[in-house]
Amino acid sequence: xxxxxxxxxxxxxxGPWTIEEDRIxxxxxxxxxxxxxxxxxxxxxxxxxxxxxxLRWTNYLRPDIKRGNFSREEEETILELHEKLGNRWxxxxxxxxxxxxxxxxxxxxxHLKKKLIKKNQLEITKPPPVLPHSxxxxxxxxxxxxxKEPQVPMNYPNQDSPQHSSGDDAASSxxxxxxxxxxxxxxFGHEMDENFYGHEMDEDFWADVLSVDIxxxxxxxxxxxxxxxxxxxxxxxxxxxxxxxxxxSSAGEIPELPGF
DNA sequence: AACTCGGTCAACCGCCTTATG
DNA sequence: ACATAAGGCGGTTGACCGAGT
Numbered sequence: 001x002x003x004x005x006x007x008x009x010x011x012x013x014x015g016p017w018t019i020e021e022d023r024i025x026x027x028x029x030x031x032x033x034x035x036x037x038x039x040x041x042x043x044x045x046x047x048x049x050x051x052x053x054x055l056r057w058t059n060y061l062r063p064d065i066k067r068g069n070f071s072r073e074e075e076e077t078i079l080e081l082h083e084k085l086g087n088r089w090x091x092x093x094x095x096x097x098x099x100x101x102x103x104x105x106x107x108x109x110x111h112l113k114k115k116l117i118k119k120n121q122l123e124i125t126k127p128p129p130v131l132p133h134s135x136x137x138x139x140x141x142x143x144x145x146x147x148k149e150p151q152v153p154m155n156y157p158n159q160d161s162p163q164h165s166s167g168d169d170a171a172s173s174x175x176x177x178x179x180x181x182x183x184x185x186x187x188f189g190h191e192m193d194e195n196f197y198g199h200e201m202d203e204d205f206w207a208d209v210l211s212v213d214i215x216x217x218x219x220x221x222x223x224x225x226x227x228x229x230x231x232x233x234x235x236x237x238x239x240x241x242x243x244x245x246x247x248x249s250s251a252g253e254i255p256e257l258p259g260f
Numbered sequence: 261a262a263c264t265c266g267g268t269c270a271a272c273c274g275c276c277t278t279a280t281g
Numbered sequence: 282a283c284a285t286a287a288g289g290c291g292g293t294t295g296a297c298c299g300a301g302t
Contacts, residue, residue: 014271014272015270015271015296016270016271016273016296017271033282036287037287037288038286038287038288050287050288051273051287051288051289052271052272054288055270055271055272055288056270057273058289059270059271060270087291087292088291089290089291090289090290101262101289101290101291102269102270102271102291103269105291105292106268106269106270107268107269109268110267110269111267111268149280164301190270
């Protein structure tokens with residue numbers, strides 16, 4: 001079936017999002033939610049297609065996004081889940097709070113795939129263990145196939161969860177990254193230093209991007225009702241909210257966020 | 261200093277599934 | 282039951298940046 005594109009290309013902006021566009025999108029979703037992505041850009045006054053808005057929100061602007069490098073535990077979790085699930089990035093992301101499918105996909109292709117191939121090559125070059133002759137025959141088969149990316153069919157009949165569940169999964173997965181007392185936890189629930197995920201690096205990054213001095217009162221911002229409501233949980237600052245904070249503080253809008 | 265190359269990651273594309281009338 | 286709209290997914294692209302030459 002041939003379908004028209006999801007949005008007319010005429011007059012709609014593409015490419016990287018500007019800070020102003022981010023603010024408009026956050027303002028709108030904070031005030032009205034995102035019931036209908038297709039109608040959203042028109043109602044919010046954005047010259048973007050709904051798909052682009054959804055992607056920007058889910059992959060970047062959502063307040064529960066965790067930024068910075070992946071921890072060793074997270075990498076191991078991805079490897080483990082990828083072995084079980086294949087390239088089902090959204091299913092993997094659902095098990096890694098604060099991480100998006102896009103981010104996991106990127107880290108897989110840039111780091112983990114190579115890591116896995118290297119590991120498998122090392123195993124292949126290792127002298128084979130002495131095995132009973134009946135089992136030795138199939139040893140190499142397994143190692144060779146492990147080097148390839150698992151081929152997962154488009155329909156996943158053997159999976160215990162439905163294929164399209166990332167929206168709900170993502171929402172439910174957002175509840176464990178940052179406790180109400182401000183402590184940070186990794187995906188295994190271990191308490192962590194807040195700098196662990198490269199928080200300090202992010203601060204510099206955003207300061208550069210926004211040309212603002214980051215010395216504001218995050219607590220005041222993060223405890224606003226509207227912020228809590230959009231986050232879906234009672235949370236203090238995390239990286240996504242930090243971005244919000246800077247976005248609005250640079251425009252002098254705190255605490256008069258729309259919808260609050 | 262200028263250039264190349266490879267890594268990174270945000271964004272887009274096309275297809276599929278689900279929801280709705 | 283069917284057609285269409287909308288949401289969502291995985292694959293891919295391309296701009297950017299830093300390291301190496």
